[in-house]
Amino acid sequence: MDRDNSRRPALGAVLAFIRSGIFACGGDGGDLSGPEPPVPEPPVDEGVTPAAGCADGVLEHGALYQICFPADWNGDIVLYAHGHVGADRELALPDQQVNGKTLAATINDLRYAYGTTSYRRNGLVGPEGVEDLVELEATVRKLYSPDPVRTVLVGVSEGGMIVGLAVERHPDVFDGALSACGPVGSLQGQLDYFDDFRVVFDYLFPGIIPGTAVEVPAEVAAHWEDRYAPAVALALVIKPSAARELVRVTGLPIERDDVVAIAVSAIAVLSYNVTGTADAQQRLGGQPFDNTTRVYSGSGDDVALNAGVARFTADPAALAAVGEFETTGNLQVPVATLHTTGDPVVPFGQEALYREKVDRAGSSPRLSQETVDRYGHCTFEAGELLGSFSTLVSRIAPPLALRR
Secondary structure (H helix, E strand, O other): OOHHHHHHHHHHHHHHHHHHOOOOOOOOOOOOOOOOOOOOOOOOOOEEEOOOOEEEEOOOOEEEEEEEEEEOOOEEEEEEEOOOOOOOOOOOOOOEEEEOHHHHHHHHHOOOOEEOOOOOOOOOOOHHHHHHHHHHHHHHHHHEEEOOOOOOEEEEOOHHHHHHHHHOOOOOOEEEHHHHHHHHOOOOHHHHHHHHHHHHHHHHOOOOOOOOOOOHHHHHHOHHHHHHHHHHHHHHHHOHHHHHHHHHHHHHOOOOOHHHHHHHHHHHHHHHHHHHHHHHHHHOOOOOOOOOOOOOOOOOOOHHHHHHOOOOOHHHHHHHHHHHHOOOOOOOOOOOEEEEOOOOOOOOHHHHHHHHHHOOOOOHEEEEEEEEEOOOOOOHHHHHHHHHHHHHOOOOOOHHHHHO
């Protein structure tokens, strides 16, 4: 083993990252716990003129919602779709911040109304999230008058996939979407990325994480942050050559070529496999990962790697169910995407996959893609997000909003 006592400070730095929760499973790159679920309020009279402020409630199928209006509403509304939240957590409204200000306040400051939902469930969410956005839009129209002129979607991480699905399936409801750092190109590819990373890690560091890529003991998921993530960090720090081999084989983008950066990024990816596998399999009705024909490369001995790595066969029912989460690229309204080039959680390659779908569907004029040359998952600056949003809105022609 590559032991070196001089690496102990590096391990301390990794553990500090772990304790700070910087790798915490949550697609928004921030705290997704949100406030305590609100107590549903009595129904509001239909068609009231919106007043400045926020109102919370519960949608038909159980998702929490929040709707906020500015004092000088411009007539349009932005619906926000949040990122992944662990299936074991309580439903809660997202509580994102932009430069120290709530996302609702940031959107209202631009004179747009704002709406968001918890979704009806946590964990792997796709079609359900789309349905909740449709319900949210209908709720706005039911409760307030006049109706919004344009409804624009903004989603990050898992929410980026959800808004991509929503505009494809409901172009009569939504006028455009900004999908940021999401697996909009291929959910199957995203799930494979998490599991491929796990099987290569297990080959290079056997026994560190109990179970397998497709069978994660409940005890491991429950104690990931306090027990097993630190064990992963220790293994990577004391075997730096194997850690760098893991990077080469998996294509993991790292901020710096040192074991601290590798450990932080690796733990971020592994956390989705460890804490999300059981929920994904339950939602899909089976195991969707298949690497029986996968050829891994980039190690010091690829023959040994491919002979020794664990192999798994997917359940056909699960593969079919993943199709419910896949975009088609058939766009009837403008869509913009934004992605960092060094995203260790949702690979930047998702953008190329989505472009290929859109091109095949003949929808290229409706897609604009912007890139931020930076490391990290959803590590955008406020100006970058607002710039992409402004560009998207400028491409939504006013006549489009009059079709309803």
